[in-house]
Amino acid sequence: MxxxxxxxxxxxxxxxxxxxxxxxxxxxxxxxxxxxxxxxxxxxxxxxxxxxxxxxxxxxxxxxxxxxxxxxxxxxxxTEFRDIDLLLTIEPDADPQEILSQYASCWIAPTLLNAKEACDREPLLNPKGIGGALLFPHGHINxxxxxxxxxxxxxxxxxxxxxxxxxxxxxxxxxxxxxxxxxxxxxxxxxxxxxxxxxxxxxxxxxxxxxIYYTHAEAIDTEPSDLELRAMVMPADTKRYQLEGATTNIDQDSIWDIAGHELLPPSVDAGAIQFCDRRIRFGQLSRVLTDPYAAIDPIQSEATIRKQVSKILPKIAALKGKWRNCLVAFSSxxxxxxxxxxxxxxxxxxxxxxxxxxxxxxxxxxxxxxxxxxxxxxxxxxxxxxxxxx
The missing domain is CATH 3.50.50.60 (FAD/NAD(P)-binding domain)
Incomplete structure (x- = not known):
């Protein structure tokens, strides 16, 4: 006992x-x-x-x-804890001040960078693929x-x-x-x-x-790379959070117990991180499927991830890697x-x-x-x- x-x-x-x-x-x-x-x-x-x-x-x-x-x-x-920069990229046609205002209530305020300043911080970024970035202090573990x-x-x-x-x-x-x-x-x-x-x-x-709800998350893992990604890169306008918030209506809760439903179209949050052993993980594609064992086409998914990441981090998107997926839990x-x-x-x-x-x-x-x-x-x-x- x-x-x-x-x-x-x-x-x-x-x-x-x-x-x-x-x-x-x-x-x-x-x-x-x-x-x-x-x-x-x-x-x-x-x-x-x-x-x-x-x-x-x-x-x-x-x-x-x-x-x-x-x-x-x-x-x-x-645990490989370290302090790193987090760069939340802003889309070229987005209003940087409007994006910045979405983070106004955070415990630590971000620094708004223009595209050149962001690329100075992270040279692997594509200056034509971003309108700037928010810089946060960030921690990281393996x-x-x-x-x-x-x-x-x-x-x-x-x-x-x-x-x-x-x-x-x-x-x-x-x-x-x-x-x-x-x-x-x-x-x-x-x-x-x-x-x-x-x-x-x-x-x-x-x-x-x-x-409890979940998304199917998909990303690509590479072997150790000669590329050096200095920062953790994610989008400032995270689609996964929006997707999660739109799928937890209490009136529709029972649908989560019925396999076979896709509640919203999939979305990609283009980003990447490099681990201490120089492996890189990039993605992330998220799906809202009510079947935790749903079959997913890895070839199509990998192509979708690479297409979106190539806009922000083209050299990373071109790296050979292995498609992987898992479930990510969240609450309403x-x-x-x-x-x-x-x-x-x-x-x-x-x-x-x-x-x-x-x-x-x-x-x-x-x-x-x-x-x-x-x-x-x-x-x-x-x-x-x-x-x-x-």
Missing amino acids: YDWIVVGGGITGISLSYELQKAGFSVLLIEQHQQLQGGSSLGYGGISYWAGTTLVTQQLCQEGIARQRELSNELEMD LDSFVSAHSQAIQKLGGEIIYTKVDSLLIEGDRLVGVRTEQGEFRSNQVVVCAGAMSRSLLKTSGIRSR DNLPLVGSLKEYENLHLFSGFTSPTVYVPALSRRFAAYVKGQPDDIIPLLSPQRFSQQ
């Missing part, structure tokens, strides 16, 4: 498992894949700590970046290294990790007592689901509805779902993070302290039950 079973070993589950184990609980982390497969596997690893627009999100941004800066030393393994470092630390503290698929929640009478997996049943006092986009379907097997109000579900008080959700690299480390530590009895003014605000009146 464990104190906690954590379902899902991506950035959310691995971070929360570590903090729970460090807080003195006995933890079993169950992850289906030994190699990252979900949203953590294809993320850029950027830490947008500048982006908080409310007192709550600004507080979490401050805590999140502070936590990321100290984790390599604490975990005794390098998500694989982040997960590996936490995995090692969890086990050093006595926590357990097994790789198997969780088929369903284990319910006896009116009580949740653990989970049922391909390797058998595992029992615990508390269960927390950190399965990202797959959290919705896992909970649904037990008749539990959750306001852009805040994560953290806390117990109304159906069972010992069943918790820790998912729906739009900005996991900044929010997850802070909220993992807060959550572990909260369930140990320490009052918290933020965790209750993120409860999945906040949607129960809608």
